[in-house]
Amino acid sequence: MRKNSIGIGLTGLGVIGGGTVKVLLGKPEALARSTGSQLVLKRVVEIDTTKHGAMGIPRNLFTTKFSDLLNDPDIDIIIELIGGEHPAFEYIQDALTHSKHVVTANKEVMSKHWSELLSLARKHNVALRYEASVGGGIPLIAPFQEDLIANDISAIYAIVNGTTNYILTQMAKEGTDFAVALKQAQELGYAEADPSKDIDGVDAAYKLAILATIAFGTEITPDKVYNEGISRLQARDFRYAKELGYAIKLLAIAKRTDNSIEARVHPVFIPEDFLLAKVDGVYNAIDVEGDLVGKLIFYGQGAGPSATSSAVIADIVSIAQDINRGTITLPKLPSAKGRTVKPMSEIETRYYMRMNVADKPGVLAQISRVLGDHNISISSVIQKERDPSTQLAEIVIMTHRAREKAVQQALEETQHLAVVKEISNFVRVEA
Amino acid sequence: MRKNSIGIGLTGLGVIGGGTVKVLLGKPEALARSTGSQLVLKRVVEIDTTKHGAMGIPRNLFTTKFSDLLNDPDIDIIIELIGGEHPAFEYIQDALTHSKHVVTANKEVMSKHWSELLSLARKHNVALRYEASVGGGIPLIAPFQEDLIANDISAIYAIVNGTTNYILTQMAKEGTDFAVALKQAQELGYAEADPSKDIDGVDAAYKLAILATIAFGTEITPDKVYNEGISRLQARDFRYAKELGYAIKLLAIAKRTDNSIEARVHPVFIPEDFLLAKVDGVYNAIDVEGDLVGKLIFYGQGAGPSATSSAVIADIVSIAQDINRGTITLPKLPSAKGRTVKPMSEIETRYYMRMNVADKPGVLAQISRVLGDHNISISSVIQKERDPSTQLAEIVIMTHRAREKAVQQALEETQHLAVVKEISNFVRVEA
Numbered sequence: 014m015r016k017n018s019i020g021i022g023l024t025g026l027g028v029i030g031g032g033t034v035k036v037l038l039g040k041p042e043a044l045a046r047s048t049g050s051q052l053v054l055k056r057v058v059e060i061d062t063t064k065h066g067a068m069g070i071p072r073n074l075f076t077t078k079f080s081d082l083l084n085d086p087d088i089d090i091i092i093e094l095i096g097g098e099h100p101a102f103e104y105i106q107d108a109l110t111h112s113k114h115v116v117t118a119n120k121e122v123m124s125k126h127w128s129e130l131l132s133l134a135r136k137h138n139v140a141l142r143y144e145a146s147v148g149g150g151i152p153l154i155a156p157f158q159e160d161l162i163a164n165d166i167s168a169i170y171a172i173v174n175g176t177t178n179y180i181l182t183q184m185a186k187e188g189t190d191f192a193v194a195l196k197q198a199q200e201l202g203y204a205e206a207d208p209s210k211d212i213d214g215v216d217a218a219y220k221l222a223i224l225a226t227i228a229f230g231t232e233i234t235p236d237k238v239y240n241e242g243i244s245r246l247q248a249r250d251f252r253y254a255k256e257l258g259y260a261i262k263l264l265a266i267a268k269r270t271d272n273s274i275e276a277r278v279h280p281v282f283i284p285e286d287f288l289l290a291k292v293d294g295v296y297n298a299i300d301v302e303g304d305l306v307g308k309l310i311f312y313g314q315g316a317g318p319s320a321t322s323s324a325v326i327a328d329i330v331s332i333a334q335d336i337n338r339g340t341i342t343l344p345k346l347p348s349a350k351g352r353t354v355k356p357m358s359e360i361e362t363r364y365y366m367r368m369n370v371a372d373k374p375g376v377l378a379q380i381s382r383v384l385g386d387h388n389i390s391i392s393s394v395i396q397k398e399r400d401p402s403t404q405l406a407e408i409v410i411m412t413h414r415a416r417e418k419a420v421q422q423a424l425e426e427t428q429h430l431a432v433v434k435e436i437s438n439f440v441r442v443e444a
Numbered sequence: 445m446r447k448n449s450i451g452i453g454l455t456g457l458g459v460i461g462g463g464t465v466k467v468l469l470g471k472p473e474a475l476a477r478s479t480g481s482q483l484v485l486k487r488v489v490e491i492d493t494t495k496h497g498a499m500g501i502p503r504n505l506f507t508t509k510f511s512d513l514l515n516d517p518d519i520d521i522i523i524e525l526i527g528g529e530h531p532a533f534e535y536i537q538d539a540l541t542h543s544k545h546v547v548t549a550n551k552e553v554m555s556k557h558w559s560e561l562l563s564l565a566r567k568h569n570v571a572l573r574y575e576a577s578v579g580g581g582i583p584l585i586a587p588f589q590e591d592l593i594a595n596d597i598s599a600i601y602a603i604v605n606g607t608t609n610y611i612l613t614q615m616a617k618e619g620t621d622f623a624v625a626l627k628q629a630q631e632l633g634y635a636e637a638d639p640s641k642d643i644d645g646v647d648a649a650y651k652l653a654i655l656a657t658i659a660f661g662t663e664i665t666p667d668k669v670y671n672e673g674i675s676r677l678q679a680r681d682f683r684y685a686k687e688l689g690y691a692i693k694l695l696a697i698a699k700r701t702d703n704s705i706e707a708r709v710h711p712v713f714i715p716e717d718f719l720l721a722k723v724d725g726v727y728n729a730i731d732v733e734g735d736l737v738g739k740l741i742f743y744g745q746g747a748g749p750s751a752t753s754s755a756v757i758a759d760i761v762s763i764a765q766d767i768n769r770g771t772i773t774l775p776k777l778p779s780a781k782g783r784t785v786k787p788m789s790e791i792e793t794r795y796y797m798r799m800n801v802a803d804k805p806g807v808l809a810q811i812s813r814v815l816g817d818h819n820i821s822i823s824s825v826i827q828k829e830r831d832p833s834t835q836l837a838e839i840v841i842m843t844h845r846a847r848e849k850a851v852q853q854a855l856e857e858t859q860h861l862a863v864v865k866e867i868s869n870f871v872r873v874e875a
Binding site for chain 1: 463467471474475477478575581582583586587590591592593594595596719722723734735736737738739740741742743744745748750751753754755757758761762769770771779
């Protein structure tokens with residue numbers, strides 16, 4: 014039974030909230046055509062009530078109390094766009110408990126409180142949608158859950174953080190060091206004043222947790238995702254990568270075997286002819302591998318008010334359509350049992366190692382012996398710069414596939430060799 | 445009210461049909477989990493009844509008569525995978541009229557008989573889904589109709605034909621001529637014995653008609669799509685393109701302005717740093733531009749039994765879920781009125797022209813004058829090879845934006861200049 018009007022309450026009038034309001038107020042006819050109802054913005058929770066002017070929101074819609082959304086019987090859908098874990102988590106809980114449908118872009122809350130929130134939504138027979146939580150406007154959640162439903166997904170390789178991808182692109186193209194590229198990103202508004210969640214890989218880990226949970230049907234919380242940021246990378250790593258035919262990207266990687274899952278975020282060398290290697294600037298790209306579909310890549314703007322509001326509005330429209338059809342699509346709980354996340358020490362991949370060593374014969378033999386003792390075989394060694402004044406040389410070693418634990422132990426031992434001044438960096442390689 | 449079992453009838457046991465049956469028979473538990481019902485293959489229409497052995501289909505499911513699907517009350521969904529316009533169109537009509545839900549991968553039927561079939565499905569209150577008709581396993585129809593619903597889509601640039609993309613990739617990488625690359629594609633099974641629908645751009649035009657109709661909400665039939673194939677391209681066009689910083693791709697392009705639509709399939713020069721320029725081999729990629737979401741690209745396998753069956757099964761699952769929820773998602777009819785397809789002569793773009801001219805002073809002045817008379821300005825001219833024996837030189841001209849009609853007239857006139865031996869090729873440029 015069709016409703017003439019579907020009421021919407023919104024909390025969080027920041028960048029994405031502003032973008033969402035702009036669409037709700039700016040495209041009423043198109044939204045009504047898509048849903049069969051007027052989508053009416055009923056209430057906006059915002060402490061700064063002066064914001065309404067610039068956004069063209071009638072002043073009387075403003076409230077400072079979230080409970081005003083909960084208690085308004087004309088509000089069917091609550092949009093949570095305040096971000097951060099608290100109080101967003103409690104707000105979403107309250108909304109679901111009050112039988113309000115919820116749309117959120119909150120990757121932190123969704124990844125950390127996944128099953129609790131989904132169960133709550135199911136219990137109260139309401140929808141909980143979060144397409145905007147990963148990849149901004151790029152359709153991912155719905156395609157994973159619907160279009161790829163016949164597939165067993167084996168792997169995800171994703172660039173899901175625009176800030177770090179911008180910084181890495183600058184480092185690669187301009188030869189700048191990390192600190193310079195970060196400052197530039199901050200000046201352009203691509204990085205926040207406190208950029209730690211982005212550059213440390215935390216934001217990407219939230220997003221990977223969501224994607225991997227959906228793709229593999231096993232709940233993966235962010236604490237299970239290994240994460241390592243980009244601040245150790247130096248301009249010379251990019252030079253050497255390029256010489257070797259690789260690009261460096263911060264990848265969020267999830268892989269499934271029969272009974273275990275890898276979930277990790279860290280810088281990766283990828284061959285420069287991979288499409289992901291060509292994803293530059295603030296763009297995101299998500300490569301997913303399914304048994305039927307093979308390799309699929311979704312590419313687009315992973316952030317920004319317009320792109321993200323595209324996903325928020327799609328979720329609202331979907332719920333409104335369901336309301337009018339009299340059937341609510343309840344969120345799906347992870348169904349696969351018995352798979353555990355593999356400890357990082359157990360993963361296997363290839364490695365790039367850069368070190369400063371004594372510039373004299375026999376050094377490489379010593380290093381190779383340590384690596385060999387740990388079953389790590391070298392695929393190539395390149396001697397880069399040598400400094401006659403210090404008698405040191407920089408060498409770059411690329412290994413064949415080896416186990417992380419063995420590599421860590423070998424690096425620890427290598428570091429203690431008299432001929433090794435410093436292990437300057439090591440980066441995993443996916444090929 | 446949930447059904448324990450949902451019956452499926454299939455017509456067309458070719459490559460995609462075989463792939464679909466493999467999934468239906470191979471993943472029954474997963475499909476039951478997704479839908480809440482057993483998806484049971486009830487009947488397969490196939491003249492060659494010896495096929496069942498290799499596919500593991502019980503012999504008693506085979507029939508040679510399509511009417512056996514129509515008259516079986518246990519069949520809820522009919523899958524049409526025979527391809528081609530007839531009798532597939534009549535089969536789909538019959539199925540809808542018999543209140544069977546239909547899933548098809550048939551781009552020709554869908555693009556040519558769009559509104560008739562959609563109206564018929566709506567009239568009989570059944571679903572008609574066709575995700576597999578464009579881009580194989582790449583999710584497109586559902587993302588366009590659902591995830592991008594808040595967007596005004598302004599343009600689509602798509603590589604939707606794997607055969608031609610394979611041929612163009614070979615020509616670019618190996619420097620082979622068209623005939624050689626085509627033969628190679630045929631030997632590898634990437635091109636059919638009669639490859640005309642692929643290489644002439646007809647297949648891409650069907651797919652573009654479908655995507656543009658959905659994206660713009662205006663019915664665009666294939667006869668409205670300009671199409672030009674790839675057989676005029678020569679190895680030297682790829683060499684010159686590369687020197688100028690371009691790749692050559694067969695693009696399906698649709699653009700919308702307020703009251704008109706461009707819809708065209710033809711070879712295009714695109715800057716080599718565009719992601720679409722990196723899409724090689726049989727892969728497909730669809731670039732869509734929305735007012736909110738900006739640029740989105742979907743990349744994956746556009747053909748093949750597994751990838752395509754991924755989309756067919758997703759459609760079946762979606763219908764089965766709807767059946768169990770007691771609500772059918774009826775196909776949407778195009779809603780936008782008043783937009784017409786712009787004649788090809790009216791489009792504006794940049795052009796690459798290659799010609800053989802007399803190798804003497806003043807020739808370029810004559811050609812420039814003709815182009816100038818038609819308001820076409822030259823952005824660069826390169827003299828390529830010169831042949832002392834014939835006194836001829838090959839020149840390549842790149843123009844600024846110009847109108848197609850003017851370019852065609854100018855080329856016609858240029859051809860009649862005494863100093864011009866031949867207009868060897870011209871290709872449109874998108875940048």
